[in-house]
Structures are given as structure tokens and as C-alpha cells.
Amino acid sequence: MKQTGDLNLVKKINKTIVLHHIRTDSPISRAKIAEITGLTKATVSSLVNELIESSLVQEIGAGESSGGRKPMMLLFNGMAGYAIGVDLGVHDMLAVLTDLTGKVIRENRIQHHNESVEQVTHLLKTTIRELIETAPESVYGVIGIGLGVPGIVDEEGNLLFAPNLGWENVPLQSQLEAEFGLPVVIDNEANAGAVGEKQFGAGKDTANLIYVSIGMGIGAGIIIKNELYRGATGFSGEIGHISIQHDGPKCRCGSLGCWELYASEHALLEQAGRELGREVDLKSLLSKAESGDAGVIKLFERLGYYLGVGVVNIINGYNPEFIILGGRLAGGEKWLMKPLLDLLEKRSLPHPRKQLKVEFSELRDRSTVLGAASFAVTKFFASTTVSVERN
Amino acid sequence: MKQTGDLNLVKKINKTIVLHHIRTDSPISRAKIAEITGLTKATVSSLVNELIESSLVQEIGAGESSGGRKPMMLLFNGMAGYAIGVDLGVHDMLAVLTDLTGKVIRENRIQHHNESVEQVTHLLKTTIRELIETAPESVYGVIGIGLGVPGIVDEEGNLLFAPNLGWENVPLQSQLEAEFGLPVVIDNEANAGAVGEKQFGAGKDTANLIYVSIGMGIGAGIIIKNELYRGATGFSGEIGHISIQHDGPKCRCGSLGCWELYASEHALLEQAGRELGREVDLKSLLSKAESGDAGVIKLFERLGYYLGVGVVNIINGYNPEFIILGGRLAGGEKWLMKPLLDLLEKRSLPHPRKQLKVEFSELRDRSTVLGAASFAVTKFFASTTVSVERN
DNA sequence: TAAGTTTGTTTAATGAATTTACAAACTTTC
DNA sequence: GAAAGTTTGTAAATTCATTAAACAAACTTA
Structure with missing residues (x-):
């Protein structure tokens, strides 16, 4: 059942809040924390001293005065x-x-x-x-x-x-x-x-975002109100298996016309293989595109279109503020972005789209780790x- | 920012918990609440007495003894x-x-x-x-x-x-x-x-469910961990505008091949109108189907198929435990259910499907109200x- | 140098929960 | 039917985190 309340809980709550501010807004003084949180200076002092006791926080010396006693600045001790x-x-x-x-x-x-x-x-x-x-x-x-x-x-x-x-x-x-x-x-x-992007990447200031990982398959991580949404049974949706063509080709998941049959690395390589008549890998396709190979660029653009189809579904289905595209295929940003944005412009509802950002990952292959x-x-x-x- | 903790908060938390148990598990005694919640008998007593004071709870007399003093049973006073x-x-x-x-x-x-x-x-x-x-x-x-x-x-x-x-x-x-x-x-x-079904309908015992309302359009309400999920900007997804055919007919939302173009009341009536050569309404279609009209039954079955296509997307995208189908079209359950279940059987991933229930609403047109x-x-x-x- | 500000600590008060004890009201058992 | 054991609910004392108020120290400004 739900958690009951007692003094211990109150202390934990407040300690969490104080530590949170030291982690995010440091360097910061006790007085400033009290002001921001609404806790009294006495309470903050007591909690901060316990945090220092447990080595999670350090005093790093006096800060600038604004007309009175200089504040003692606090820092989160990442090296604890x-x-x-x-x-x-x-x-x-x-x-x-x-x-x-x-x-x-x-x-x-x-x-x-x-x-x-x-x-x-x-x-x-x-x-x-x-x-x-x-x-x-x-x-x-x-x-x-x-x-x-x-x-x-x-x-x-x-x-x-x-x-x-x-x-x-x-x-x-x-x-x-x-x-x-x-x-x-x-x-x-x-x-x-998704958590990586939320903490360290482009999503730092966004409470609601979806990270779409485009690799051999397509997966998505969903952050709602700053928290990872894991779906009912602890793992969130296999978004790559949302069908974008109800009578499309059979997917190994049992369904027909799944998104990842059209917009994954696997889909790209297969299509390229068919058109070039031999097996290729992503790296070589990227370098071909880089050197201006029109056929390969066309393949990426086609993929961008299909990416867009699924992204529109995500927008209409989840209504996020921010979509971050990552995974190995993010390397093709240059050719994927335009057809994708074109499609969004054309096909998404004006209401949700208004405040929506779509970007490729900044962290590249480090989001997940x-x-x-x-x-x-x-x-x-x-x-x-x-x-x-x-x- | 996050809520800080004080004694007032502790009391509110515990009072909420006590009231919650009286609302859901009544008739119940003070002692039983203490046992379930882990609060002491003294605390429960004090909180219950305040709730009685504010008319939200009533004592309704002694209950059965289990070998000691008879408990005083408490009831939530719905008529407050x-x-x-x-x-x-x-x-x-x-x-x-x-x-x-x-x-x-x-x-x-x-x-x-x-x-x-x-x-x-x-x-x-x-x-x-x-x-x-x-x-x-x-x-x-x-x-x-x-x-x-x-x-x-x-x-x-x-x-x-x-x-x-x-x-x-x-x-x-x-x-x-x-x-x-x-x-x-x-x-x-x-x-x-969705909230109606969760509180009073088939979803009472399920923490994660999706209510799909099939009316003129298609909408969905999503309950995660017993709470309504409203999406990023306060209104959740327009699930009817998830595309099930990326190159399908144009929808008024701007996208192509939206689910509700295939599986809504509007879609049904339009299709029926085309086939019968004149305008019809849902009521007359339902009575025709009831009297065995094979053509109309076929229309419903076709709709059941398309409903299934979207439901598979929901399963793969949201991974709920329970899908409840409601709205005006729920009256067609008799003919919709089989093609829908057939399609689920064929097309959904085995992992999510295992613990999944799909049912039509029990509350019928009262879920929303x-x-x-x-x-x-x-x-x-x-x-x-x-x-x-x-x- | 005096006055005002800001920081952070100290002290006393508040109040909600806990612990312990207990009375009342039962059932069970011999 | 009395004694023993259980269960319920209240009462009193204790604990402890926060708040409020007071204050000392440190600093800026006029």
C-alpha cells in the first residue's frame, strides 16, 4: 500500500530536496536553499550538516556577499x-x-x-x-x-x-x-x-520527452514528468512494432507492416542490398552518401520519410514536448532530417505540434551508457x- | 518545486490513507486499519475521530468479534x-x-x-x-x-x-x-x-488500463499505476490519429490513413452508406445486424478487423494489462469481438499479450459520465x- | 565609524507519531 | 459460571523534525 507518514519521512523528503538543489544549482548557500525551498534556515542548516557528515556535500569557501555576511558555498561531492x-x-x-x-x-x-x-x-x-x-x-x-x-x-x-x-x-x-x-x-x-538524454543531453530542461533509438530495430524510451515510463508490466512499449501499414509485409513479431520494417537500420541495409545487388553495411552507406552518391542519399531520404510516419504516430499517440532521435542511424541526420521534418509539417495535428521539438541526439552513442x-x-x-x- | 515536508504533511498523508481504507474496505474497524497501514492504533483512532468530526465517516455499530472486544465498524459517509x-x-x-x-x-x-x-x-x-x-x-x-x-x-x-x-x-x-x-x-x-471504468467498471482491480472510446471518432484514456495519464501538455494522445496506413486516404488532421478513418462510427456509416446507396444511422445498422442481415454483419466484422489493427498498436505501444472498448459502437460487440480477437491472436507479440485482457465496457454509455x-x-x-x- | 544587511546557529515551542500501559468488552475453556 | 486469554480502543509520556524568534558574526554602504 501507500507509504504512511512520520517524522522520519519528513526528514527524508526535506533532505532529498536539499540535496537535489545542491546537485543542480551548486554552488549554492544554505540561505539560498532555504529561500528557494521555503524551509527555514535552521532546518536547511541541520540537513546540510548531515549531508556534509556523510561526505555527499562539501563547503568550498565563501561566496560573493550581496551586502551582508558572505555565504558559505556548498558543492555536491561527485567524488564520494x-x-x-x-x-x-x-x-x-x-x-x-x-x-x-x-x-x-x-x-x-x-x-x-x-x-x-x-x-x-x-x-x-x-x-x-x-x-x-x-x-x-x-x-x-x-x-x-x-x-x-x-x-x-x-x-x-x-x-x-x-x-x-x-x-x-x-x-x-x-x-x-x-x-x-x-x-x-x-x-x-x-x-x-532516454534517461541519458534527459540527464545529460538535449533533454535536460524538458519534463516530457521521447527518445527514439534507431538501430537494427526501433525502440523508444518515454519520459513523463521527468520520470521514465515503463508501461504496465515494467517494460515500455515496443514502439517499432506499431504498424504503419495494416496489410503490409509480415514482421517476426506476428503483426504486419511494423514501423521497424520500414525505418530501421535493418530496413535500410536490406533495401540497399536489393538495389546494389550485394550486402552492404551502414558505415559504407554513410560514406557513400557523404561523397554524394545520389542513389544512396535517396535511400536515406526514403528512410527519413518512414521515420517521419512513425514519429507522427508518436506525436499523436503520446503528445510529447520533445522527440530525440538516437541510435546508430543518427549518423544519417544530414539526409534524414529534411524529409522527416517535411512530413511532420504536413501530417501532424497543429495543436500538439506547436510546442514540439524534434532533434537528433547530441550525446550520439553515449546516451544509453x-x-x-x-x-x-x-x-x-x-x-x-x-x-x-x-x- | 517539490513539496517540502512538515508535520502538517504527515497528518495529511496519514489521514488520506485512513480515509482511503474506509472508502474501499468498509465496513472496517480502527484496529484493522492500524494493522493494514502499519500506523499505531492511537494514531488511527485520532485520525478517524477527526474524520467523524468532519462527517466523512460514520460509526455503524459493533461488528463480529474474533475472540475479544467487538470492533466498532466504520463506514464512509457517501451522503456527506x-x-x-x-x-x-x-x-x-x-x-x-x-x-x-x-x-x-x-x-x-x-x-x-x-x-x-x-x-x-x-x-x-x-x-x-x-x-x-x-x-x-x-x-x-x-x-x-x-x-x-x-x-x-x-x-x-x-x-x-x-x-x-x-x-x-x-x-x-x-x-x-x-x-x-x-x-x-x-x-x-x-x-x-477511463476513470469511470477504473472506478466503477471492469477496470476496478487493474492498475494499468486503456479505455478506447469508439464513437464518431476514436479516443483513448490511459490509466497508468491507477492514475490518468494526460500526456505532456495536459491532454493525452489523439490515438484515433495514429496512422495504420502510411499512404492511406487523407484525414482532416493532416495525416494519412488514420485509424479512425477505418474503425470509427463515422467510418462505419460512410461505408454502409456507400454500399446501401443511402444514408443510414447506427441504430438501424444494429437492428439490421440483429435480424441477420449478412451484408451489415460483414460491415461490422470489417470494422472489428480494423479495430483490432489499432488495438495491436496500442498493445505494442503502451503495453497495458487491460483494454476496455466503449463508446457508442460498443453496442456492436456481438459482431466486432470475434474478428478483433482473431486478429490479436495472430498479430500481437506473445510477451505483452500473455497477461492482457480485452473486453467491451460493462458500464456502456455511463463510463464517461x-x-x-x-x-x-x-x-x-x-x-x-x-x-x-x-x- | 555607524547603520543596515545577510548568513547561519541557538533556543524554545509546536505538534504528530510512537511506545507503553491499561480499561473495557468479548470469547473460550475447563 | 468463573478464570484465562484476546481484541479493541483510549490515555499518558516520550520522541523528534520543523518552525519561529532571537541573536551573533561577518560583511557592505553611506
Whole structure:
């Protein structure tokens, strides 16, 4: 049931709020926090001192006076602990060590051939262990591991189904927790990417956004009111399987005419293969387009059109403020953007479109890995913090 | 910013929880509430006595003993106040007076010809006034008015756009608040319907559901974690404008091949009109189908197919536990259900489908009006209550 | 140098929940 | 039918986080 209230809860709430302001608006003084939050100076003082006690906050000396005693400025101590984030891809893996602010301390990028689940998880563990070992000395040490995976994850952190990896039912979370004795969070790569963009990328100032990850398939992470929306059963929609042609070709999901049959990397490569009469990869298509190959550019533009079709559906179905396009295909921004925007202009309802932004990711291939690390940090703080919203 | 915590907040939280249990699990004793909530008996006693003081709760005498002193059973006093709910339709209007439990005390059903905004709002006011006047004497009197409308509403309760009514920018909330001096809540009819089904209909025990209202257009109300999801800008998606054929016929929304061009009442009537060579209405089609007219039954089945196409999109995009189909077309359940279920079986992903239920509304044309009344009740309680969720 | 401002701490008061104790009202059991 | 055990609900004392008010320290400005 719902959480009951007591003094302990009140303290947690207020401590969370104070820490939040120090994390986002630092350097900041106790007096300023009191002013912003409406808490009394005494309360803020007491909470800040506890936060300093627990090494999460530091005093960094006096700030500028505005006509009275100089304020003591406070800073969030990002170096009180470190987090690990991993973006597990189909042929590669990007792993980072970040501090508690999300700053990347170290980064490992590794290719793999996905020979077996065991081989990849072994590589995953080796990579993580290496990062843990290079983590600087700190009060809390490595506080957790976050993982973004190309598939559906349940609430217990089991990777239920990852078609592009060919994996099914891998209990990744419990394996990693057993291996490292650290809290582990696992989520879909699009969800992680959405959180990454929200925290560190273009979505920083937006409460409602959708991150569309265009890779071999298409996935989306949905942020509503600054929080990740995971759908009913813990994993959000497989947006790539919204049909854009009810009598279209059969998809492996069972449905017909799914969006990702038209607008994914897989779709692009297949179409290119057919037209050029041989297998190609994304990299070569990108360089061909770059050198002005009209046929290839046409392919990208066609993809932009289909991207737009699905994006219009997202707009009409979810009504977000901001759509961020990421994933491997984001590299084709140059040729994708125009047909996409043209289509939006033509086909979306004027009401929702008015305040809508559509952009390609700034973080590029780091959205997911940063989001994953951020999961770990969030989990660390969630263990001691709570929040309330008034109705 | 986020709400800070103090003793007042603690009390509100706990009072809300206690009242919630009395509302849902009554008759219930103080001791039982203490046991369920984890609050101490003393705290519960004190809060319950305040609730009795404010007439929201009543003692109704001793209950069965389980081997000790008999418990004093508590009941929510639904008659402490009354709410008004209105479902504003394109050609009719259904208005109810309910008590605080949502029990319908009186119901008015009125036809209108939508001659002008003024004519309809005048009728609306007359209808509401009549209900207010018939409300029984009570402690709080009529506590508010809830309204479900076939269009897009902003956060200030302005009806921005209602294509089927032909209305634009009508400040309904402020008009009604000025007229009656009561709190007014206005929302889309599909949102209201979703809440109605959640509170009083088939969705009572489901935390995540989608109510699809199939009328002249198609709308959907989305309930996530027991709460209505309104999308980014206060009104949730116009799900009827998700395209199911990217190169289909042009819709008035600007896009092509929108779902509601295939699966709405409007679509059905148009198709029937073409095939029969003259204009028909839903009622006559339903009676024709009832008497076994194979051609008309085929039309319904065709519609069932297209309904299914959109429902698969909803499943893949939102991943709900429960889809409830309502609106005027729900009367065609008999012929719509089979083709719809057949299509789901064939086309939806096995993972989400496993725990999914799809049903037609039990409340029939009352989902929206009951949801609207429930908005008013919720607003009434929201003014004194708050809740917290632990991360 | 005096006056005014700003910061942050100290002290006392407030009030909601908890803990402990207990009386009242039952049922069960011998 | 009395004794023992249970359950309910209230009462008194305690705890503790916030607030309010007062204040000292540190700084700017006139």
C-alpha cells in the first residue's frame, strides 16, 4: 500500500530536496536553499550538516556577499562514489566509469562476436571488473552497475527477449549482483538512452520527452514528468512494432507492416542490398552518401520519410514536448532530417505540434551508457530519499 | 518545486490513507486499519475521530468479534456531499447527480441539435442547475461538477478543439465556475471514461488500463499505476490519429490513413452508406445486424478487423494489462469481438499479450459520465489530501 | 565609524507519531 | 459460571523534525 507518514519521512523528503538543489544549482548557500525551498534556515542548516557528515556535500569557501555576511558555498561531492554504466550492443559493448555527477572517468569500448551468451557475459564481467579496479579511492566506492540492453527486461532484471542478440531468459541482474556484490539495474537500451538524454543531453530542461533509438530495430524510451515510463508490466512499449501499414509485409513479431520494417537500420541495409545487388553495411552507406552518391542519399531520404510516419504516430499517440532521435542511424541526420521534418509539417495535428521539438541526439552513442550509469546513481540515492507531489 | 515536508504533511498523508481504507474496505474497524497501514492504533483512532468530526465517516455499530472486544465498524459517509457529472455528446447530453461514493441519485438524458455553442451551454447550465436543486440536504452540499467532452481540453479547462461538435476555444470551466460558484473539472470524454471504468467498471482491480472510446471518432484514456495519464501538455494522445496506413486516404488532421478513418462510427456509416446507396444511422445498422442481415454483419466484422489493427498498436505501444472498448459502437460487440480477437491472436507479440485482457465496457454509455462525476469527487478530496510513493 | 544587511546557529515551542500501559468488552475453556 | 486469554480502543509520556524568534558574526554602504 501507500507509504504512511512520520517524522522520519519528513526528514527524508526535506533532505532529498536539499540535496537535489545542491546537485543542480551548486554552488549554492544554505540561505539560498532555504529561500528557494521555503524551509527555514535552521532546518536547511541541520540537513546540510548531515549531508556534509556523510561526505555527499562539501563547503568550498565563501561566496560573493550581496551586502551582508558572505555565504558559505556548498558543492555536491561527485567524488564520494563511482558508478558503472554499460551499453550492451549486438556487436559491441561500451562501458564507462562515472562519478556521482555522471562525469565519465574512464571508458572501454569493446567489440564482440556474440558467439554465445556465456562468452559475452564473461566479457561483460571482465570489462566491469576492470573498471571497478580502476575506480579512484572514495567514501562509498563503486556504488552500483547500470546496464542497457537491446531487448525486453522484466522487473527482476531478467533479459526476457533480445531478438537481435538471439538471447532469451538470461538472468543478467542476479548474475552480476552475485559476481560483484553490488546493486545492479538493467533496462532496455532505449529507456536508458532516454534517461541519458534527459540527464545529460538535449533533454535536460524538458519534463516530457521521447527518445527514439534507431538501430537494427526501433525502440523508444518515454519520459513523463521527468520520470521514465515503463508501461504496465515494467517494460515500455515496443514502439517499432506499431504498424504503419495494416496489410503490409509480415514482421517476426506476428503483426504486419511494423514501423521497424520500414525505418530501421535493418530496413535500410536490406533495401540497399536489393538495389546494389550485394550486402552492404551502414558505415559504407554513410560514406557513400557523404561523397554524394545520389542513389544512396535517396535511400536515406526514403528512410527519413518512414521515420517521419512513425514519429507522427508518436506525436499523436503520446503528445510529447520533445522527440530525440538516437541510435546508430543518427549518423544519417544530414539526409534524414529534411524529409522527416517535411512530413511532420504536413501530417501532424497543429495543436500538439506547436510546442514540439524534434532533434537528433547530441550525446550520439553515449546516451544509453550514460543513462545506464545514471540508473545506478539514482538507485544509490533512492535508498535514502523520497519525494512527494501535491495533487 | 517539490513539496517540502512538515508535520502538517504527515497528518495529511496519514489521514488520506485512513480515509482511503474506509472508502474501499468498509465496513472496517480502527484496529484493522492500524494493522493494514502499519500506523499505531492511537494514531488511527485520532485520525478517524477527526474524520467523524468532519462527517466523512460514520460509526455503524459493533461488528463480529474474533475472540475479544467487538470492533466498532466504520463506514464512509457517501451522503456527506454530492457531485455532478456530465457527458456532453455530439447530439445528446447525459448528466447525473451522484453521492460521494459515485452512486447515481438522479440522471437526466437530453437530446440537443448543437445549433450553437450558446444554445448547448445554456442547455448544459439548465440541466446542471436542475440537478443541483434536486440534491438532498447534506453537510457539504454539491461539492463540484465534472464534465466529459468530445475534444481536446487544456489545463485551465478550456475546450480547445472539438471537431465533431464544431467547437473551438470555449472556456467552459470558467463559465461554469462563474455560473455555479463550484469547482469544475473538464476533461476529454475518453479520459473520463477511463476513470469511470477504473472506478466503477471492469477496470476496478487493474492498475494499468486503456479505455478506447469508439464513437464518431476514436479516443483513448490511459490509466497508468491507477492514475490518468494526460500526456505532456495536459491532454493525452489523439490515438484515433495514429496512422495504420502510411499512404492511406487523407484525414482532416493532416495525416494519412488514420485509424479512425477505418474503425470509427463515422467510418462505419460512410461505408454502409456507400454500399446501401443511402444514408443510414447506427441504430438501424444494429437492428439490421440483429435480424441477420449478412451484408451489415460483414460491415461490422470489417470494422472489428480494423479495430483490432489499432488495438495491436496500442498493445505494442503502451503495453497495458487491460483494454476496455466503449463508446457508442460498443453496442456492436456481438459482431466486432470475434474478428478483433482473431486478429490479436495472430498479430500481437506473445510477451505483452500473455497477461492482457480485452473486453467491451460493462458500464456502456455511463463510463464517461461516472468518470466525470468522479473527477469532481477526487478534486474535493484532493484539496485536503496528499500521497507519497516510495522509490 | 555607524547603520543596515545577510548568513547561519541557538533556543524554545509546536505538534504528530510512537511506545507503553491499561480499561473495557468479548470469547473460550475447563 | 468463573478464570484465562484476546481484541479493541483510549490515555499518558516520550520522541523528534520543523518552525519561529532571537541573536551573533561577518560583511557592505553611506
